Amino acid sequence: MSENQKSVGLRIALPNGSLEEGTLRLFEEANLKIWKDSRKHVALIYSPLILRVTFMRPQHIPALVERGVYDVGICGSDCIEESETHVIQIAELPYGRGASNGVAKVVLVTSKENPVETIEQVERESVVLSEYPSITKRAFAQRMPVDIRFSYGGTEAHIPGDYRYGVCLTDTGASLKANGLKVIHTLLETHTCLITSREILSTTAESPKEHESKKLVVALKHLLLGTLAARERVFLVMNVQTRSKERLLKQLPALKTPTVTPLADGDYFSVGAVVLKDELNALIPALLMNGAEDLVEMPISKVIRSW
Amino acid sequence: MSENQKSVGLRIALPNGSLEEGTLRLFEEANLKIWKDSRKHVALIYSPLILRVTFMRPQHIPALVERGVYDVGICGSDCIEESETHVIQIAELPYGRGASNGVAKVVLVTSKENPVETIEQVERESVVLSEYPSITKRAFAQRMPVDIRFSYGGTEAHIPGDYRYGVCLTDTGASLKANGLKVIHTLLETHTCLITSREILSTTAESPKEHESKKLVVALKHLLLGTLAARERVFLVMNVQTRSKERLLKQLPALKTPTVTPLADGDYFSVGAVVLKDELNALIPALLMNGAEDLVEMPISKVIRSW
Amino acid sequence: MSENQKSVGLRIALPNGSLEEGTLRLFEEANLKIWKDSRKHVALIYSPLILRVTFMRPQHIPALVERGVYDVGICGSDCIEESETHVIQIAELPYGRGASNGVAKVVLVTSKENPVETIEQVERESVVLSEYPSITKRAFAQRMPVDIRFSYGGTEAHIPGDYRYGVCLTDTGASLKANGLKVIHTLLETHTCLITSREILSTTAESPKEHESKKLVVALKHLLLGTLAARERVFLVMNVQTRSKERLLKQLPALKTPTVTPLADGDYFSVGAVVLKDELNALIPALLMNGAEDLVEMPISKVIRSW
Amino acid sequence: MSENQKSVGLRIALPNGSLEEGTLRLFEEANLKIWKDSRKHVALIYSPLILRVTFMRPQHIPALVERGVYDVGICGSDCIEESETHVIQIAELPYGRGASNGVAKVVLVTSKENPVETIEQVERESVVLSEYPSITKRAFAQRMPVDIRFSYGGTEAHIPGDYRYGVCLTDTGASLKANGLKVIHTLLETHTCLITSREILSTTAESPKEHESKKLVVALKHLLLGTLAARERVFLVMNVQTRSKERLLKQLPALKTPTVTPLADGDYFSVGAVVLKDELNALIPALLMNGAEDLVEMPISKVIRSW
């Protein structure tokens, strides 16, 4: 029935801003291409997994996933901490702005000229301009009273000219350095993550419709992680004579589960394995010096070891 | 002999305009790269299949293929209908301008303000500005007399200010909408197609030289369709234990003919199959939940089931 | 020990100028991505194979490799000849500026109006503006005395207006033609090559540290050549019934060593082979007409037959 | 003295975000080119008028100017209202994002499907997602209690799916329309303005150093307004015979103060005037039909009537 059909598929909240481009690229590589009109927030997707995709500021996502307005969301873990919500991080997704892996820090900064070197030395009643007032409040709660002012962003522009301390996000630290600031405390390490609610994860087969959502969330997790894993891996396939087979297989780390197939020509085997690009240039000489012949390297677009 | 050599290979007529970019991309992906100087119509290609490539307005192509000036051509089926020729469509090629699949419509349009809603209600002796006078004439022949004026294009600019009715091509309808027009009749649904003549297809092995052309036409059809098919497919390969093999294979639609190979380790099989990207995200969870291990997805550049 | 660790890996001299872009692309495809700051000559690379990468004018490379300041280098063979060094060319690398294969010529040119047609007819005491004074000197040594002037480049601009003869590099000859010049002698055919010193190649297992460098040089050669070979090849895989297997394999040139695997279904084999893109469009019809089924073409990123 | 020198020149707070590009362009046209490193907030400028330039979120600017941290600032008047500060708007600067004139509105929006049409009909205790909580609070204070939630931006993405009402900035309304929203109340009309503090404007010649700042603020206002005025004006110069002079001058509105110079040839005058581009195409025919000869139009880069 049409009524039922509409309720099939996940409702997903995705981040605009610094993660938007990387998210669109990841979904496209995962065969979940999103058609986004730059002026509209509801984007189009044609997939049985997904009912609706909405782009929004990442700060809004945890609360809306917790309330069940969306089934899953993608955002930085800083947004979860700041929002004080109880959502579940079901996967860490190693991507961020540009070629970054999405890892960053929420830090307390001050001018290089300020002799204060740790959070413990911050003067009582100091004014702190913070992009994360809730996280900042918890960090100072057991330490000393401070006056926390909300920052709309661009915090480093105001330290120390306008305010003595600031709390903001940093990945490479280049922007802090360029503005003459130093980090005196790390409040949080943050990464991009896939989140859902406790309600969805606690469904059982007894409520079939809700249980279906849980299955889709797990499928989405595997498809996204499988796509991200494929980015840094290739498929190697090579032939080897029977007498060299064992010697060759020792070169392939157990983890990679090589697939070994006997060739029609009884004296040869074909060996295939997925390997990390980073290990490739050390591995290929080792394989060829241990009996591999006709080695071919092929790009892959997804790899999933098991459910 | 040089004389004979020259007659080997197909003479191909290709469309410039909206299909040009997509045609050049398709041929390059099919390892038939065309070197085109934007000012010349005859383009270069280095291939034993093809003797000569010429780019031209698609409207001209059907007549020239029918007359035997070219062995094959690519154009929209609207051009075939308008030209009233008897060429053979040997394959529908699902591509068009940009990311479109080449499907469009020839429509009769009028202003949204006009109360007329169907072609039957068009007033006798109306003036119709048409980019397809021949198709338009046939459409009105059994209905009512109208005064058909040829349009050089940009028809929607003139309705209703200059003329009351128009006939033009539309794919998304966005341009019609932007100009305040509505469609009151669809004269034709059109798609990109590969055409040849009856003469070439009716050759037999008794006239060897002509028969050779027929073989090349068939080869070209397979190479182009195989390339287009590969765009929307990937290769999946996975391992499965003997006891799960049958369960797993049931998930793979018969059509895909999975290739099953016993591994050296007697208890496992490797399974490979070409699958549609559109089915991938439903299929991968089903496979992994039914025994698939170490699943790898790889891009492909051509797929041809049989001749 | 830190001291020892620093000495592991190759010191490589790479060319800036016309070969720079192609070199960066080749190393990236070979999983040896180089991070180059356009103002610095020492570039970054993260690889166990390579200790240090420096970009410089290719003319400087042979002398520095000969002196052992660098272990390997990439440059045109014209630079080796001009520098009169004794380095070893361990591989010809078929790439150059843009899509070129790196092959070029050092030529003696003069105006088309000049009746002189060969080097033997050059007038005694002629003035020759040369980008390669050393090669030029050797070319004229046994023939006639000439006055060789060093050219900083752009030699063709000065013939015949400012000087009667010139020696310069040319690949397509387009620049010579555009300036109204003709070639009257080819002094040298040149190509891009990977070079190392006699010392490194003559090491034996008795001096383990030096011997390690030799192994790394060989590994680098294979990885670069394997990457270049993959650019013009694809992987073909297809199924074939037992009764057609021999007929099919005859279509695959011996050189390609097809890999034949029996399928679980006893009556079929899977056949895989790496083939040249240039042969593909003739080969695919031949394979399908000789029993191949479910043929799939896949891109590859490296191919190495043996060490 | 170096100490004194440092205190000469204005400290200016400039907006990043949508006004940044237009601000940089305006200052460059005014011969006050700013050298801005995209990662730094403090920018460089070489001018006797200006001591220091800092870019920041415009919301922060009014409070910092009020407090005297900066002498002048540029921001939208919405920021002044939201900040509840008492700064002085010394000039309205007619520029904004791209080619816009900087005029926009703060509006209360809801879904087109919502039958509510005015702010008076909003249901008591409604939840309002607002980018301007302070302005919103004042708007509802005398009307009805509502629950105002702060919005980080992208408000229209959440109406009505997540919240029933929203308050945001709009210029063309295109984004609202694209998201299916309607405006039910305008809370504020906003424009770009140059602001300073009461303290600076109230200085007198008795405190020379502070008074110098006031003079610089006035100079900056004239230079910026003179540059903006020049964008929409040109200089017209033409000759006229004595007998037609009075008739011609009647065509030139009094406001433009034409400059009339007698020519050496006693019977002619030269007439020059600055005129608005918008009036040009009506004015030029009128001038030429009333005796103007040899009319020339020239671009101008600044126009200032008086101090």
Place this chain on the structure above:
Amino acid sequence: MSENQKSVGLRIALPNGSLEEGTLRLFEEANLKIWKDSRKHVALIYSPLILRVTFMRPQHIPALVERGVYDVGICGSDCIEESETHVIQIAELPYGRGASNGVAKVVLVTSKENPVETIEQVERESVVLSEYPSITKRAFAQRMPVDIRFSYGGTEAHIPGDYRYGVCLTDTGASLKANGLKVIHTLLETHTCLITSREILSTTAESPKEHESKKLVVALKHLLLGTLAARERVFLVMNVQTRSKERLLKQLPALKTPTVTPLADGDYFSVGAVVLKDELNALIPALLMNGAEDLVEMPISKVIRSW
């Protein structure tokens, strides 16, 4: 009254295609900026001169201007000839595609291999593929019977492969040369022109409303020609001592009507003149060597000598 107001201003038909970009640029320079949405044909303009701007294929323009649907139009004179309309060319506008001056030719072409060299030698009953059937018919009417086929464009692609003769437009001839064709007759020389109807030009002051349109047409002509003239001219202003004045003025061609003003310092005059950029580099040395001092060159945006 609203009815009357609507009828003020010209209705203009402008060409899309090769003249579109140049037309938009010209109108912008003339302070008649047109805001064109690439999907809409009716464009926006804010000017008392112009009521409505519509872009269309140039072939459609003469007939619509003749019928009075538009008051003025811009198109190539080839379109006028082919349409067999009786519109009036009120100005030749020297612009075309890119930097071209809009001058082109309608030519009869054939293959370079064809021994026919003039139109007189064309064989009776030849087939001519023509983009201008009406012009072609007139050209052959008094000569010989030929079979004229309408060409949709890209005519040179079909000569001689598909048809023996063709008629098409050419400006530089590069495209003809690239396709191996030669011109054997010029049917028409064509240029970009501003057209209107006889009706408009024949109005008198007795029918005031129509007469107003005539005035606007004349104004538009002057504004466009004045803008085009300014592109290739600059304004020179210089001082000269009384004793050198006559010598200096002899250097300035009579045509330029220099403006001479006595300076306050009784012994000097200021001299100003509009001169062609092409004459500038010969003129400036001559002026300075004949008494000019403090010479300044300034750009201009319009120049109109008289109505």
Place this chain on the structure above:
Amino acid sequence: MSENQKSVGLRIALPNGSLEEGTLRLFEEANLKIWKDSRKHVALIYSPLILRVTFMRPQHIPALVERGVYDVGICGSDCIEESETHVIQIAELPYGRGASNGVAKVVLVTSKENPVETIEQVERESVVLSEYPSITKRAFAQRMPVDIRFSYGGTEAHIPGDYRYGVCLTDTGASLKANGLKVIHTLLETHTCLITSREILSTTAESPKEHESKKLVVALKHLLLGTLAARERVFLVMNVQTRSKERLLKQLPALKTPTVTPLADGDYFSVGAVVLKDELNALIPALLMNGAEDLVEMPISKVIRSW
């Protein structure tokens, strides 16, 4: 006569490489537009001043101007010194790569780690890699014997890894700093200059044809310098009442020669002057506060005070 005509106009040698773009821009601004095909060295120009333009490596230019093959040339003064020719610098042209003013230095550099701080401390028999062997030889001649090796460029890449000292060109020093080098001696300060030969400058009216060349060289100098001067200046024009005139003129530096014209209205004067952009923002307030009214600023394209 055609023979004579050909010999009119200058033969100019222009630099390719880092000065090419700036040279093309300067000549275009000076109404001497050069049409350059990137593959040809002889470029086209349509001007009575210039017969032939050839682009070449700047190192080749001084010798060819000295020999009389070209009448004038543009190159850095480093090329003149290195070539040891006796050409005449008739003007310093303040432009270089990008926005640079063309001023640079030939420097002796070494690693920051090297304790040597001046050229006097360089060790005897040191190896110096030099892009200027001739200048380097002269610098060391009276000091100490060194071994100078010719550098093809990119010298900083080799210090100190491959050679201890280097001689190269530097403008901002950024590249040296990025490579960890320091300057220990400046061999030469260099700038872009216009050169010609002693022969041309010493011609008199007695040899009319040669004398014509001298005149053209002087004209070229004035046109280029006048264009460069206009880049950093604008024209100011304002009105002033008789009683304020003297006060106002005191604000205008003597050097600027204001032009003062009495207005028709007997009580006012118009004042015009060319002023430097750098002084503009201090000057405009001063003028307005001393009686200027209706001040207008206009861009200029050339300014030449006298011959």
